Amino acid sequence: MKKITIFFFLIGISVYAQKPQKITISGKIIEASSNQPLEYATLILTSLKTKKVTGGVTDINGKFSIDVPKGPYNMKVEFIGFKTKQLPQKTLSENTNLGTIALKEDTETLDEVEIIAEKSTVEIRLDKKIYNVGKDMTIKGGNASDVLDNVPSVNVDAEGAVSLRGNENVRILIDGKPSALVGLNGTDALRNLPADAIEKVEVITSPSARYDAEGTAGILNIILRKGKVTGFNGSLNLSAGNPDLFQLSGNLNYRTKKFNIFTNLGYSFRNGPGNSFSDFTNLENGIITDFRTEDRTFQRKNNNYNGSLGLEYYLNDNSSITGTFFYRDNNGDDTATNITNFLDANRISLNEITRIENESEDGVNKQFSLNYANNLDDDGQKLTIDFQISDNNENEFSDITDNNTLSELNSQFTKSTNTLFQVDYVLPIGEKHQLELGHKSEFQDLNSDFRVRDANGNPLTPDPSNNIDFKQNIYAHYAQFGSKYDKFSYLLGLRVETTEIDLLLINTGEESDKNFTQVFPTVNLGYELNDTDNITLGYSRRLRRPRFWFLNPFETRSSATAVFKGNPDLTPTFTNSYDLGYITRLGKLTLNSSVYYQRSTDLIRPVSIIEERIVNGQPTNVFVRQPLNLNSEDRYGFELTTNYNPLKWMRLSTTFNYFKFMTDEFSFTSTATDGTEITTLLPEVNNDSWFVRFNSRITLPAKIQWQTRVRYRGPQENAQGKRDGIFVTNLAFSKDLFKEKATLVLNVNDLFNGRIRRSQTFNPSQENPSTIADQEFQWRERQITLSFTYRFNQKKKRERPQREYDGGEAF
The missing domain is CATH 2.170.130.10 (TonB-dependent receptor, plug domain)
Structure with missing residues (x-):
């Protein structure tokens, strides 16, 4: 290990020795009218000797720090929607601070500013x-x-x-x-x-x-999206498609020197068909005894209204307060038809049941948030305070018929109130160091009342109804320190979180409390090998808290032979993650790669067991799926992303990800509804999978844009089954109209209608009888959509040409 370290160190020295001596150019870029810092503003330097163009972009505080060779330069500052500022020609021979540079908005080109940009980097x-x-x-x-x-x-x-x-x-x-x-x-x-x-x-x-x-x-x-341009501007979008889709949305913005009003409004209607098919094979002592098939179709109608309204008020040149209100009303009417066919060992039909579930769902979500931001000085010292409260209500009603006879009336009422308070403080220390401190409190109070009744409104025997109260409070404190020394950057942090979880099963009076405090360290390192190559290394400790729907033990009712229920005994999963990344730019080609490793303990995974139950008077093997804490998992992988722009009219990108995962052997015992204890052994898993995504964008004659996106997710296996690969292709064609004030897009999602999950589930070591389930599921079928977008006081901005930046990346 020591030899490898020395080897890379010598390479670094060699690369550095071959380059001319560099100096650091720093400064800050702000908006002239409000004195607010401009993030992603660009400082461009052109060498008068070599004619090479270098530069960098500003960070969230409007600051830049760029390493360049000594020599004479032309310098200018650019930002979309603002007038370019030409700086005096200067010979740079030592570290130089250019001070604060103010940019003014370019009112003459205001209509060439676009909120929806063509950025591809x-x-x-x-x-x-x-x-x-x-x-x-x-x-x-x-x-x-x-x-x-x-x-x-x-x-x-x-x-x-x-x-x-x-x-x-x-x-x-x-x-x-x-x-x-x-x-x-x-x-x-x-x-x-x-x-x-x-x-x-x-x-x-x-x-x-x-x-x-x-x-x-x-x-x-x-x-x-939020408007950043002075004056009134916005865009409207109208979309229609097959299967039935209609969507109308708009974003509007009005900004002055003192305040900024912004809103997003939308309405959508969808009538989405879906389907699934399951083939269950029942065996005893390895011999097939009978079969069962379930053929389901879904018809989902959904009306969704959503809107947000925000006001940002500039208290002075350095501080502002922003209030935002969000509202959504969602109404759904779903019909699920499940035809279950019972067959003997020769696949001769014995009995057929048609189960239809009609469900209506009404959901209202409201949220109010308040943000206070104060740039305490020109050096980047900043204080932000956030307060947020939300109220979520969902009411579901369903009736279930078996062979045209009403058998069940179900309802579920869920209400959740969530409150958040957060304080963050940033303190720059000198030119290269930064300290951050913060606190965050989150409070969730949820009640979910699920009731099952027969056709006459009476409880079933036994009664599967369930009513829970769930409370979760999280208190967090963090500190982190970042710095940059020449080519090396680091960001070290420590976060402490205290969690209080209280789950009450009102029907039975059972209560589960979980309180714990955990420490989560983080390390992020970066090193610039040269102008085009960078290395990053990251470590973090993470957790997964079980959500209320994983804790709630009620069983789903849409199928009598395949059900899911929660587990109130779940505990959190903890994970240590490591990530080593490397990025390089080779002319018009950019390669971004990383190797990662994760070690998880008390892993939460849904596990299937098989219970024998009486269904319509007959003993039937029923799949019961429930989340459990498994022992541990090791996961590692490799990821590569490429971006290649060989020609002005062609852009290509690819993402490839390979990962391998290993879980320990795990044994558990569960109690069936009739009191029988069932023991299941999950064998050790050592498997892998991968996925790849390819995207191309080509400009055709008449300035028609053609985009193709292809992705494939490889097959995968676990202790209780396997899943086939999925191949999906999307196509889109776009044409600008009315002097680029409008855009027409034809989009085909899932061209070959292949987005279908095919899987096989089995119980490898559970006592006989045993069942193997072959399943197909398609949430939605191929979607064809035509969209029209119109922009007023906005136009599509031209993509800034890519340049070789010598540094300029903020931590």
Whole structure:
């Protein structure tokens, strides 16, 4: 190990010795009218000797620090929507601070500013990667799930579950905080958030201490659009598609020197068909005894209204206060038809049952947030205070008929109140150091009342109804210190979180309390080998707290032979994550790679057991799926992302991710509804999987943009089954109209209608009788969408040409 370290050290010295001596140029860029710092403003330096263009971008505090060779330079500052500022020609011979540079808005080119940009580059930070949604045509008319599914490292499966590098335990934030936009059911809520409301997504695989410790895979932070241009501007989007889809959304913004008003409004209607098929094979002593098939079709109608209104008021040149109110009303009417066929060993039908579940769901989400930000001085000292309260209500009603006879009347009433308070303080120390301190408190108070009644309104025997009270309080404190020495940057942090969980099963009076305090260290290191090569190393300790739907022990009712129920005895999963990244730029080709490793204990995984129950008077093997804490898991993988722009009219990108996971052998005993104890042994798992994504954007004649996105997720196995690979292709064509004030997009999602999850589930060591289940599931079928977007006082901005930047990356 020592020899390897010396080897890399000597390489670094050799590379450095071959380069001319460099000096550091620093300063700050602000907006002239408000004195607010401008993040991502660009300082461009052109060498008068070599004609080479170098430069860098500002950080969140408007600061830049760039290393350049000594010599004479032309210098200018650029920012979209602002007048370019030419600085005096200067010969740089020593470290130089250019001071504070103020940019004025360019009112003559205001209509050439676009909130929806054509950005295709990735912003790399020590603790995250930022992917700009930009002009991604394949998500037009889509939703947040579609956006996430197009982000490198992220996958969204057929049921809408989001995974990061193959791990589904990912924390999803909106504008850096938990949000009512995610709601009680995160999967459904993401499907109701329009893609046009999203500006960028931060992928945080090695979170620093400023972020929540929740999410063993990492964090996905969705940044919503907000207007930044003085005056009144906005855009409207109209989308229609097949299967039935209609969506109308708009974002409006009015900004003056003293305040900024912004709003996002939207309405969507979807009528989405889906289907699934299950084939159960029952065996005894290895011999097939009978079969059972379940053929399901889903018809989901959904009306969704959402709107947000925000006001940012500038108290003075350095501080502002922002209030935002969000409201969503979601109404769904779903029909699930399940035809169950019982067959003998020769596949001759013995009995057929048609089970129809009609469900109506009404959900209202409200959230109010208040933010205070104060730039205490010009050096980057900053204080922010956030307060947020949200109220989520969901009411569900369903009736179930078996062979045209009403058998059940079900209802569920869920109410959750969430409160957040957060304080963050940033203190720069000198030119290269920064200290951050913060506190965060989160409080959740939830009640879920699930009632099952027969056709006459009477409880069943036994009664599967369930009513729970769930309370979770989290108190967090963090400190982190970052610095930069020449080419080396580091960010070290420590976060302490205290968790209090109280679960009360009102029907039985059972109560479960879990209180614990844990320490979560974080380390993020970065080193610039040269102008085009960078290395990063990250470590973080994370956890996964069981959500209330994993703790609630009630059973689902849409199928009598395949049910899911929660487990109130679940404990958190803890994970240690390591990430080594390398990025290089070779002309028009950018390569971003990383190797990662995760060690998890008390792993939470859904596990299937088989119980023999009486269904319609007949003994039947029933799959019961329940989350359990397994022993541990080791997971490691490799990820490579490439961006290649060989021609002005062609852009290509690819993401490849390979991961391997190993879990220990695990044995558990469960009690069936009739009191029988069932012992199941899960064997050791040593398996792998992979996924790849390819994207191309080509400019055709008549300035028609053609985008193709292809992705494949490889097969995967675990202790109780296996899953086939999934291949999906999306196509989109775009044409600008009315002097680029409008855009028309035709988008085909899942061109070959292949987004189907095919899996096999079995119980390898459970006592006979045994059952093998072959299943197919398709959440939604191929979607064709036509979208029209019109912008007023906005136009598509031209993409800034890429340059070789000598440094300029902030920690």
